[in-house]
Amino acid sequence: MDGLVTNISLIAGVGGGGVSPHSIVLTGVAGLVAGAISMGLGEYTSVRTQNEQVEHEVAKERRELERNPVAEAKELAEVWIKRGLPPELAHEVATALSHDVDQALRVHAQEELGIDPHDTPSPWVAAVSSFVCFSAGALVPLLPYLFGSHALWLALVAGAIGLFVAGALTARFTNRPWWSSGLRQFVLGIAAAGVTYGIGRAVGASVG
Incomplete structure (x- = not known):
């Protein structure tokens, strides 16, 4: 979920600024790598x-x-x-x-x-799982570009679908209906992307 929200917002922001598709892909890949490393290191340190x-x-x-x-x-x-x-x-x-x-x-x-001294979590497992999960989520909005598309809206649609699916999957661990959990995550993620898109448009216009 973190990877999805982070990268769809990042791509929306730089795309709103009017940069080239190549720059969007470069920014998205950099965001994926930097975010995954940050999440992995942060989780390792925390655990x-x-x-x-x-x-x-x-x-x-x-x-x-x-x-x-x-x-x-x-x-x-x-x-x-x-x-x-x-x-x-x-x-x-x-x-x-x-x-x-x-x-x-x-x-x-x-x-x-309130602890079991013989049952502590592994920091390495936490770090690797966070790295992999963040990378998987962050890759979703990049997929249209990696398959040859140059349209920002396709990346945003892919990210939106990913948000809904990820939110719906979390319903397996709660009492909420799957569509409700999916819709909630969809709305929150799209709101974040909308804000960064607007900021990107404003900054891009002022710089241009």
């Missing part, structure tokens, strides 16, 4: 930083469990009691769990931090 934060919190929790297991067991029991577990049972289970640091660490991380 890597998140994992490092999780590692820091888990290491801190491990130190606390090793230094003061009784207090940590009491803290865990209080969490369970607030959720409705009988106090005696909560303290019994928490105390028994404190005898195994690794198991106690896993449960404390899940209950107190």
Whole structure:
């Protein structure tokens, strides 16, 4: 979706400025490559930083469990009691769990931090998937030019169809009708392209 909106808006902007089809293709390809790299690097950094934060919190929790297991067991029991577990049972289970640091660490991380220390996402998978998905979306409005067309409107139509299809596909993960999700993304993407087209026309006229 990001690739579609970014490149259809970019192509609309430079096309509105009156540049040649060759320049539009060059701009679109540059936008695809730059955007895909930016998305990949950004996603890698984001996930890597998140994992490092999780590692820091888990290491801190491990130190606390090793230094003061009784207090940590009491803290865990209080969490369970607030959720409705009988106090005696909560303290019994928490105390028994404190005898195994690794198991106690896993449960404390899940209950107190809301994370699983053994199930962190891969920054490389996130980076590559973002790069590929952005590139695929950004390629759609370029397809008419790559197949020999010199008409801006065809690129915009291709991008608009891509927006609707991508929006409709997201309905698989929601309760919205497919046509509603598709139409929403179509309207938002076309609005963005319309704004950049208008700016491109204005800038192109003033420069010319």
